[in-house]
Amino acid sequence: MSQWPLAPAQQKLVAELAQLIAAGGAWRFQRGPVVAASSRDYPDRWEPNRAGVARVIARTLWHAHFDAKTTLEDLRGPKWADRKRLQRTYLELVSASPGKLAFAVSAIGNDNVAGTVAHEVGRAFVTQIGSGQPFRTAPDSELPDPQVGSIATVYLGLGVVALNSARYRRAYGQIVGNSAYHEHEIVETGGLDPDDLAMLLAIQATVRDDVLTALETLEKPAAELVAPWRDVLDDHEDELRELLGLPDEAALDAETPPRRDPVPREVTVDAAVAEGDLNRPNVGRPVFRYPETRSITGSLVGVVAGLGLGIATMSPPLMGIGSGIGVVGGFMVGRRMRYFRCASCGNFVTPATTECRMCGGNLVGEIKDPRMRLDAEEAYEEAQASGRHA
Secondary structure (H helix, E strand, C coil): CCCCCCCHHHHHHHHHHHHHHHHHCCHHHHCCCCCCCCCCCCCCCCCCCHHHHHHHHHHHHHHCCCCCEEEEEECCCCCCCCCCCCCCCEEEEEEEECCEEEEEEEECCCCCHHHHHHHHHHHHHHHHHCCCCCCCECCCCCCECHHHHHHHHHHCCCHHHHHHHHEEEEEEEEEECCEEEEEEEEEECCCCCHHHHHHHHHHHHHHCCCCCHHHHHCCHHHHHHHHHHHHHHCCCHHHHHHHHCCCCHHHHHHCCCCCCCCCCCCCEEEECCCHHHCCCCCCCCEEEEEEEECHHHHHHHHHHHHHHHHHHHCCHHHHHHHHHHHHHHHHHHHHHCEEEEECCCCCEECCCCCECCCCCCEEEEECCCHHHHHHHHHHHHHHHHHHHHC
């Protein structure tokens, strides 16, 4: 609820923002760029893979004037592609030490990836200045809790990006034939209620002299949260500056701005599985091929040929005889035309194929029926284990 004076819980959030300013300096909050949620500030090509996520992390750290040697660990393993249209990204800060950060991603989706990254970068920044500061930590972890990280997004100039992702709805619909498919969800990111994050962003806009054009890139629900706070806070700039402990302009001019490179620092990616193998769940596992024939197809072709001959000669007896001969002949010919499929995924393979291109399995033998594949794979693995043991 937008009100003045601020409620006790809101005053506590402002006090924590003031602690960040005191610990990290006022320049980022008062003069640093406020990042827009647009291609202007995120110009890198987006790809839903580990390289794409690494670029978003690198760009976000760069915007925050936050220089650290950063690693992204890809925890994803091979599996069949999910058929859901609305995919979620799961990324978090997993470790931090002076000048070093490590993030881990366990799923990459089509949601607000930049917003997810912004909240985690906020947590990461707090680890670099937290010594001696009363910042909260997550349970059973030495890392800052998500709420402090979300407060830090405003301090770092990432508040717009963070607020757009704090809570939002998304939906997907498709009509296929006579069927309609719908998916919808409400996504929540970070550790602050969107109204509280909107309050902190409005406070920043109130105490800065420049016009925050980045606010124009807020999504409509987020913008509707910020607008009433700006109206309420407009007459309280001096009080807000005092609450935040902001220096005067002369002191701010004397502060040395944090350094950053001309371009984002590359994030190192650590992954055990190649990107192209993530949708091939049998990579490195034994699988079997099984044979099929064209006997059914041959029989159908034979029937059609026999009927065609009878129709062409206008001879009903020949139609019956031709169909019978065609069925038998087509069946025999088709039976000799063998081809193979992977027993695990059904992909076409050849007797010379050693790896299934679809599921990535190592083709180690032939079975008669795909329903036998689990027993065959288990027997093969036991035999291999016994051989190694011997």
